[in-house]
Amino acid sequence: xxxxxxxxxxxxxxxxxxxxxxxxxxxxxxxxxxxxxxxxxxxxxxxxxxxxxxxxxxxxxxxxxxxxxxxxxxxxxxxxxxxxxxxxxxxxxxxxxxxxxxxxxxxxxxxxxxxxxxxxxxxxxxxxxxxxxxxxxxxxxxxxxxxxxxxxxxxxxxxxxxxxxxxxxxxxxxxxxxxxxxxxxxxxxxxxxxxxxxxxxxxxxxxxxxxxxxxxxxxxxxxxxxxxxxxxxxxxxxxxxxxxxxxxxxxxxxxxxxxxxxxxxxxxxxxxxxxxxxxxxxxxxxxxxxxxxxxxxxxxxxxxxxxxxxxxxxxxxxxxxxxxxxxxxxxxxxxxxxxxxxxxxxxxxxxxxxxxxxxxxxxxxxx
Amino acid sequence: xxxxxxxxxxxxxxxxxxxxxxxxxxxxxxxxxxxxxxxxxxxxxxxxxxxxxxxxxxxxxxxxxxxxxxxxxxxxxxxxxxxxxxxxxxxxxxxxxxxxxxxxxxxxxxxxxxxxxxxxxxxxxxxxxxxxxxxxxxxxxxxxxxxxxxxxxxxxxxxxxxxxxxxxxxxxxxxxxxxxxxxxxxxxxxxxxxxxxxxxxxxxxxxxxxxxxxxxxxxxxxxxxxxxxxxxxxxxxxxxxxxxxxxxxxxxxxxxxxxxxxxxxxxxxxxxxxxxxxxxxxxxxxxxxxxxxxxxxxxxxxxxxxxxxxxxxxxxxxxxxxxxxxxxxxxxxxxxxxxxxxxxxxxxxxxxxxxxxxxxxxxxxxx
DNA sequence: TGACTCCGTGGAATCGGTTCCATCAGGCGC
DNA sequence: GCGCCTGATGGAACCGATTCCACGGAGTCA
Numbered sequence: 001x002x003x004x005x006x007x008x009x010x011x012x013x014x015x016x017x018x019x020x021x022x023x024x025x026x027x028x029x030x031x032x033x034x035x036x037x038x039x040x041x042x043x044x045x046x047x048x049x050x051x052x053x054x055x056x057x058x059x060x061x062x063x064x065x066x067x068x069x070x071x072x073x074x075x076x077x078x079x080x081x082x083x084x085x086x087x088x089x090x091x092x093x094x095x096x097x098x099x100x101x102x103x104x105x106x107x108x109x110x111x112x113x114x115x116x117x118x119x120x121x122x123x124x125x126x127x128x129x130x131x132x133x134x135x136x137x138x139x140x141x142x143x144x145x146x147x148x149x150x151x152x153x154x155x156x157x158x159x160x161x162x163x164x165x166x167x168x169x170x171x172x173x174x175x176x177x178x179x180x181x182x183x184x185x186x187x188x189x190x191x192x193x194x195x196x197x198x199x200x201x202x203x204x205x206x207x208x209x210x211x212x213x214x215x216x217x218x219x220x221x222x223x224x225x226x227x228x229x230x231x232x233x234x235x236x237x238x239x240x241x242x243x244x245x246x247x248x249x250x251x252x253x254x255x256x257x258x259x260x261x262x263x264x265x266x267x268x269x270x271x272x273x274x275x276x277x278x279x280x281x282x283x284x285x286x287x288x289x290x291x292x293x294x295x296x297x298x299x300x301x302x303x304x305x306x307x308x309x310x311x312x313x314x315x316x317x318x319x320x321x322x323x324x325x326x327x328x329x330x331x332x333x334x335x336x337x338x339x340x341x342x343x344x345x346x347x348x349x350x351x352x353x354x355x356x357x358x359x360x361x362x363x364x365x366x367x
Numbered sequence: 368x369x370x371x372x373x374x375x376x377x378x379x380x381x382x383x384x385x386x387x388x389x390x391x392x393x394x395x396x397x398x399x400x401x402x403x404x405x406x407x408x409x410x411x412x413x414x415x416x417x418x419x420x421x422x423x424x425x426x427x428x429x430x431x432x433x434x435x436x437x438x439x440x441x442x443x444x445x446x447x448x449x450x451x452x453x454x455x456x457x458x459x460x461x462x463x464x465x466x467x468x469x470x471x472x473x474x475x476x477x478x479x480x481x482x483x484x485x486x487x488x489x490x491x492x493x494x495x496x497x498x499x500x501x502x503x504x505x506x507x508x509x510x511x512x513x514x515x516x517x518x519x520x521x522x523x524x525x526x527x528x529x530x531x532x533x534x535x536x537x538x539x540x541x542x543x544x545x546x547x548x549x550x551x552x553x554x555x556x557x558x559x560x561x562x563x564x565x566x567x568x569x570x571x572x573x574x575x576x577x578x579x580x581x582x583x584x585x586x587x588x589x590x591x592x593x594x595x596x597x598x599x600x601x602x603x604x605x606x607x608x609x610x611x612x613x614x615x616x617x618x619x620x621x622x623x624x625x626x627x628x629x630x631x632x633x634x635x636x637x638x639x640x641x642x643x644x645x646x647x648x649x650x651x652x653x654x655x656x657x658x659x660x661x662x663x664x665x666x667x668x669x670x671x672x673x674x675x676x677x678x679x680x681x682x683x684x685x686x687x688x689x690x691x692x693x694x695x696x697x698x699x700x701x702x703x704x705x706x707x708x709x710x711x712x713x714x715x716x717x718x719x720x721x722x723x724x725x726x727x728x729x730x731x732x733x734x
Numbered sequence: 735t736g737a738c739t740c741c742g743t744g745g746a747a748t749c750g751g752t753t754c755c756a757t758c759a760g761g762c763g764c
Numbered sequence: 765g766c767g768c769c770t771g772a773t774g775g776a777a778c779c780g781a782t783t784c785c786a787c788g789g790a791g792t793c794a
Contacts, residue, residue, distance in 0.1 A: 019744035051484035056780030117418035386774035423750030
């Protein structure tokens with residue numbers, strides 16, 4: 001195949017004896033093309049193996065048919081599930097997706113300040129990352145549609161859950177099982193803006209827990225609360241501390257499932273029976289939770305990504321996005337790691353008559 | 368800010384009293400610009416908030432500074448880790464990344480046939496997906512650089528592991544612990560091309576296992592081999608079958624860690640002690656493996672993505688990629704789920720004197 | 735038959751950069 | 765003082781589409 005330069009629209013126009021405008025109309029399925037012409041052009045397209053340049057089309061059109069998604073710590077299973085949900089919707093809607101994985105605040109700032117201005121994407125989804133006012137302003141000024149998932153930003157459509165309600169659900173679940181001495185293992189918000197991405201979900205879940213306990217007249221013991229850097233390893237050492245106390249908790253709430261796995265590892269290492277001597281409950285319901293039988297609070301991870309993507313697409317089309325804040329539903333999923341306080345392991349604790357119903361529902365709705 | 372149309376290069380040129388060529392040189396850090404001129408232009412750039420259009424630059428330049436990566440089942444932890452490794456390298460090299468998640472053969476074909484021709488990416492990484500000859504031909508014909516990760520393709524640079532050797536490592540590990548009755552739980556290759564993505568790693572790992580056993584004069588019992596659709600749920604039911612046999616295996620090799628988790632769940636449900644009555648070993652060493660103490664064969668997941676990305680970048684720069692086949696190292700990671708055959712759980716089986724050294728190394732090298 | 739519509743169509747202008755070539759001002763050697 | 769070389773610079777051409785406007789011809793109505 002000599003002269004094997006990529007065929008362009010002019011080549012097709014010449015070879016089929018029509019103008020470039022007509023070829024463009026055929027390619028884009030516009031009306032107002034005679035059927036005979038259409039077929040002739042399509043035949044030439046086939047024959048030349050012509051594929052329109054995405055770049056040139058985007059430049060001329062002024063719209064890229066590409067969206068950006070900014071996520072923190074991609075390897076975290078919860079993030080992956082959100083991303084997968086978003087990708088599915090975006091692909092179905094005909095968008096390509098540029099993924100920006102953020103591991104440090106510097107990277108975050110780089111992506112958030114370069115994405116709006118570069119004529120690069122038709123819109124952006126930000127997952128789990130708090131936005132500063134200047135970030136938001138940059139998007140607004142460049143008129144680039146923006147939505148967030150799992151983080152609430154004033155004036156920007158966001159898809160989130162009610163972490164406070166989630167914490168309360170945990171309190172209700174554990175109280176119903178007779179636990180009153182309840183430990184908490186979670187993240188400490190890093191104040192140093194240069195090193196931290198600034199997640200706050202853990203805090204709110206803790207507050208929800210405490211609120212729920214207080215509502216039942218149960219006083220929380222501050223010495224049972226441990227927070228620090230994220231990651232199962234830290235969770236494991238915190239749990240080890242808690243279990244070594246003279247009067248250890250009978251239940252531990254971990255701010256996320258991966259931290260709950262750390263707690264389980266600690267219990268295992270210390271020979272503490274779960275759920276016999278210790279109940280453990282996590283948050284998120286990542287895929288492994290089901291596998292290891294971890295009780296948890298389920299949030300719709302893939303759905304959150306999918307909803308964010310849907311809302312972004314609407315925004316790009318110029319449709320209004322009705323409630324700025326979209327709350328997704330939460331529910332307790334009791335599995336094998338929570339059981340009545342002070343009881344040995346039942347045959348099938350999750351289904352035992354004493355356990356609460358299969359699921360609580362948080363207030364909240366799926367739009 | 369009236370007339371708030373995005374500033375373009377002409378605006379900058381006018382405002383700073385130079386030609387567009389000079390502005391372009393300043394932006395791209397070309398030499399041959401007087402320092403005074405450079406500063407003046409930069410000042411105007413700052414003042415106008417000018418950011419060059421990625422699209423226009425790519426079109427004019429003929430190169431997009433964007434690469435595509437095609438992955439199957441993004442939510443699988445192993446895939447995520449590879450993706451994360453690739454993204455890190457690509458970001459550092461100044462490339463943006465379009466992620467294509469594939470859940471069905473139709474999607475795979477769509478991405479693989481549209482990516483080469485559309486003037487969209489400077490190169491493509493395909494992860495874990497077997498390529499047909501026509502796919503490869505399309506890339507070659509369009510002169511779009513292509514590398515693969517975790518799948519071997521003739522004539523295309525690929526970064527893989529030796530699954531056969533991995534299977535042998537497992538055989539050696541289990542034999543050293545005194546196991547001879549060894550079960551296998553893995554995937555069955557789907558023959559229907561329209562529904563299957565065609566992974567074959569499981570098969571090769573099995574063959575490696577059998578080879579290793581045979582080398583030690585141990586005959587494998589075919590009735591202990593169970594293969595079927597992927598996923599922990601199937602693995603769990605296969606393991607349940609194996610454990611219900613009159614003469615059950617003393618060890619089970621699962622073709623992947625996620626399947627091993629299914630095996631563990633089955634043992635737990637049946638009250639079979641691990642590793643007391645049953646040893647379990649997986650493959651991959653995904654992050655959760657460390658958390659739950661699963662013995663496994665580690666393959667460098669993030670590295671594989673990173674290496675693929677590095678090789679793609681070299682290819683794009685026109686540098687030759689030296690060994691077409693890049694083999695990454697494997698090593699057994701004994702944790703808490705494997706122990707001597709017929710022994711109760713030791714205090715610390717992984718470190719026990721009877722266990723093999725901390726790690727075996729497969730033949731293989733990291734380039 | 736003439737005026738007016740409407741459909742199908744050709745092609746120039748445009749998007750916003752990069753790149754190459756021509757130009758020009760100095761600096762240097764003789 | 766003159767010719768030559770070099771480094772800085774301006775700007776036209778180009779990348780490959782979309783889009784808008786103008787135009788020709790067929791059909792309609794009076």
